[in-house]
Amino acid sequence: MATPLSSTAPSITASGTAPSASVIEAPQTTLTFRPGRWIDGWNPEDAAFWASQGRAIARRNLGWSIFAEFLGFIIWQLWSIVVVMLPNAGFTLTTTESFWLISLPSLVGATLRFPYTFAVATFGGRNWTIVSAALLLIPATALGFAVQNPETPFGVLLLIAALGGVGGGNFASSMANITYFFPQREKGWALGLNAAGGNIGTAIAQLLVPIAVTLGAAGTFNIQLAGWMWIPLILVAMWGAYRFMDNLSSAKADFAGAASALREPHLWIMAVLYIGTFGSFIGFAGVFPKLIADQFPEFSTFQVAGASLSLAFMGALVGSLARPYGGKLADRFGGARMTVAAFGVMILGALSLILTLPLGSFWVFLGCFLLLFVATGMGNGATYRMIPSIFAARGAATAGDPHAVSTQRQGAAALGLISAIGAYGGFVIPQVLNASHAATGGYVAAFWGFVAAYAVLMTITAVVYIVPRASLAGHRI
Template sequence: MNVDATTGPAPAATAPAAGVGWPRTKGSWIHGWDAEDTQQWEGGGRAIATRNLRWSIACEFLGFVVWQLWSIVVVYLPAAGFHFSSAELFWLISMPSLTGATLRIPYTFMVARFGGRNWTITSALLLLVPTLGLAACTANPGTPFGVMLAVAALAGLGGGNFASSMANITHFFPAREKGWALGLNAAGGNLGAAVAQLMVPVAVTALAAGTLGLPLAGLVWVPLIALAAWGAWKYMDNLSGATSDIAGSLACLKEPHLWILALLYVGTFGSFIGFSAVFPKLIVDSFGPHVGFTLGTATISLAFLGALVGSLARPYGGRLADRWGGARVTVACFAILALTALAQLLTLPLGSFPLFIALFLVLFAAAGAGNGSTYRMIPVVFALRSRSRDGGPDGGPGGGPGGGPARRAAAALGLISALGAYGGFLVPQVLNASRLATGSYAGAFTGFVAAYLLLMAVTWFTYLRRSPAASLAGI
């Protein structure tokens, strides 16, 4: 075993007792990390990886919180004296998803450039910009819409955190435990959307002593962000072996299955994050601002349940994919999404809130499970493609253009997570267009039904169709 947490050459050393770890020095760099080395892993590697995972989850959780703050803040803007149109409110909801999806692309490479610990500290501290900006602009009802939109765009910094967090944690765990670790990391982050929608109403009403203190929607997270950045500084590590894979990313862009899987991820993760963002406004538009339960002086919208259910369903989607195959589970998820969107379309005129919330929770569960199953498909697809194209289990000599299947899959995971997040922008904008055109959301749900059926057909045709041409059948 040859692991050293110094910046110099890695001396040969005897493994410390499990859970003890290696000496931590200035910079907290670990050289010679090899999670696949069983002796190294059991001799302290597991403890180091677990410690880094915990603080990665904490920072990513706050990233999702910040990413989704505007989804709940917008429903309070009219009562706080802001005179924005419904279309402008939809833009405030969807803009963080647009910038967050875009930032995921460069964030994917920041871990290799600066170190996982270093970038986690930096990306956590960057969350102070959108939270303090939100507090400043919501303190004045005269703040121009352009300024509000720019500050909402800054919330996308929280969405970028997912890409760097996943890129960092994947280096710490062996292949046999990577799926579970990444699932925990993703689910822990996704829960931030639910917590934001639960806690913001408490902050802006109960903590504001009965007044509507919108600045508290941002300020309440500042000490937690500072604590998470401190924890990353004190307890996380940089891995010198974590390298960026620009060549692999460029090679992936030429792979047709990258774009197919990205489209599927738009349908699953895009639905989750898009509906999570717009759910509070949908409830207010359809049933009024006082639907929910009372906590002190605060009325808590049940919108947080959607993001909560979707987050908890994600790891189970991955587990079902392990057993039944990712494509089969993804097809089932798209079928449920289509049926649920159709049921929502048919029952909206009834004005039944219990039915409305129940159907949406089914939709969130299917989207969350679809996140896990689609994400699970990516490394399998790229491994099979590399084997069939390059003539061997490792992609032939040198792994072929762009490296072997593991490198291609790792690059694809980052790119697909970025492309899929654009669904978080599309869902609110489709709902907004439907409301502007017809005065209702029925047209949007008709479009969602058609989109889910199309994605279900694409998944089946590409990955499950039984024919000689379907070399990837059964994934």
């Protein structure tokens, strides 16, 4: 039976008296709770309701959403670290096969982000979090079995890696779900936490997997734990979503807004820029362990207290932590300016890498890559911050058009679509490196290509979004 709940009764002050209406306004929102943890009447823009009930409910859902998305990123990027350990487990892979195992999850995950974006409105945020977390059990379990037998066909390994792409889809559904819970004034904070919590999953996988498969192994190599160690946490995420998360009946899929956004040229420009920032982050995060193993095999792992430790996790970690600061600086100086600065530092990082590789110094190599990761992370935050500003400016430029879909709806749809397209960079970056290695036997040619691409993207950002244009109502973004 549906249970209505309203906070219309006045609060009691510390003195035991009811405050006057001029101090606290009674919320007008009334929630109805239905079986299956469905909530009707959700209105986070009602300030009194938000203070009395809404914030606590939204934060509870945010916490479990972050945890589920965090595990999604782990499964999505698991093969980035597993690939470099397969030779120790008796597998013999070519460079091309290794890069396919690293990049295919990103290709599948980016593609799944499109349907996952609309799954929340179709099935409910709580319900889809349970389902999407449960799907992670398949690649995690299958990986544990497959890597125990060096005779496992490469096609089977590739299929299991592809199944790991379901973790990449989790980002889109998680971000869409949290968008519905929070008021406009707090969406940036909530979505920033949600995104950062997910991105850190890559670093955690690259940190903990080498430790888990070697700690206490007593001469054996328990590589199957690379997949199985996450199963208990996935079950906890499913239980937490079932027990503590909610479905909002007000969450509706905006297909008209998405269709309108796809017709907007600025969506495609921003998608390309996001491939350059987020795509570079997720792409480099995926290949970093292999690049270290190829260029500096003696530094691929360090033995600490009987366990192996890889420093590859540091790249994804600093990139994830830098993302919120990119958004914060974009708020102060403008998203386009910060995106231009990010691409400039990415060029500097790539050039430094090219020029210092002949030195053969691992620590210089690591420093150049960490600079590159910081720049991609800040670029993620700055580029993502540009999207609502662009669509707000487009709204001012098209004011008076009675047939235009509201720019707020376009902007909301564009966030999901651009995040999906940008994730394809996780496939492109490894494959460019693979092509470079196949053609030249090394990776320098690929990094020259990245320098050229970042220079083009930096120029596009400056020309289109820093120079005032009539199509953006004369605004700088």
